[in-house]
Structures are given as C-alpha cells and as structure tokens.
Amino acid sequence: MSYSSQFGLQDAISPIMEELxxxxxxxxxxxxxxxxxxxxxxxxxxxTQLSNINTIDAQEIEMVWTIMPAIILIMIALPSIRILYLMDEVNNPSVTIKTMGHQWYWSYEYSDFSNVTVDSYMVPSNDLTSGQFRLLEVDSRMVTPTNVVTRIIVSAEDVLHSWAIPTLGVKTDAIPGRLNQTSFMIAWPGIFYGQCSEICGANHSFMPIVAEAVPMKNFLSWVKIPAGF
Known part of the structure; x- marks a missing residue:
C-alpha cells in the first residue's frame, strides 16, 4: 500500500474494488x-443587493432546482446499481473456499479439494517477526490463486461475524445457520489484510484476515494437486 493511499481508499487489487x-x-x-x-x-x-425579497412566483427557477437534482441523482444511481449487480454476480468460479467464523478465529475449507482445511489464528505480539503487522498477522493464511474467479462461502459457528478485505472490495456477513457468498479475482500475487467487521465479542479485534494470492501453479502445489489436473 502506497503512502498516499493511507489517507484514502486502499489500492485496488481486484476489478470490483477498482469500480468502487x-x-x-x-x-x-x-x-x-x-x-x-x-x-x-x-x-x-x-x-450584493441584487435580490428581491418580494418574489412570490418563479416557475422557471422552481423547475431548475427540481429537475437538476433529479438528473444528478440519476447520474449517481445508475453506476451504483451497475456495481451492485457486479458484486452480487458469481460467474463460473474456479475455486470455492468455505469460510467459517469462530470466536475468535477463521477457518477455511477448500471444497474443491479433499482434506484441505486451515484454521487461521492471530499471531501474538510476542511472536511477531520483523516486517509483520501487529494484530493483523495470522499463523495460517488463506491461499488463493491469481487471475481466476474465487468464490467465498461465508458462515459462522457461534455469533455474527463479517469477513472483509478492503483491497478486494469484499465484505460479507457471517451468520450462523446461513450461507452467504461473494466472489473476487485478484490481479497479482501478494498478501492482503482485513479484519472481522462485526462486533462479535470481547476479542472481536483479534480475528484478522490474511489472504495470500499466488500463481495457479504455486496454488496447486500448496494443495498438493498435480499441475495438469
């Protein structure tokens, strides 16, 4: 993340975030x-003194200040509706990851592969190494491939959570007994951070989210699948 972007939105790494x-x-x-x-x-x-306090009828200006705001609202609403549609659409995902929120950690299950499950706990401050971020680093990251559509199915085991990564433009509520889904496509390799965005209890601020995007070849090696599958 560049220094200038710290004062605004984070740099986009997905097409949806660029649209946002x-x-x-x-x-x-x-x-x-x-x-x-x-x-x-x-x-x-x-x-100035160029005003008339006795004006009681001005049809022209009333039309202007009624029509102009309507046009401005339409110009804002149409792009907003388009982005909402794009965020809700899931087109032919290549990888599906089931994300479960717990008090207070995340678990990731790779439904397309057998026996690939990751529990992601925050790294205590005393165990951090040089270059790691306090309260944001985890012991096991969610690994995703780049340049493919990844679907995230989000739920919770106990209370309400919210899975969010700002650079992806993704924020989905994790509700016990319900499955919510969203999708994203990461443009290039990297490590991207987020946090639970729902006040889920005493340790709410201690369940970070870390997504590590790698090329497809490296991802298949990580899940121990031959490259030609």
Missing amino acids: IHFHDHALMAVLLISMMVLYIISTLMT
Missing part, C-alpha cells in the same frame, strides 16, 4: 460541484 474507487471519485466530484455552487450562491446573496 471510480464510483467514489465520481460521487465525490458531484458533491464537490454542488457544494461549490451552493457556496457561490450564498456568498452572492450576502455580498
């Missing part, structure tokens, strides 16, 4: 232009 960042900039520009126009009108009214 573009929509954020689009909506922010609309808010900025509206704010500048309102401030200009307020300053003009306060510094």
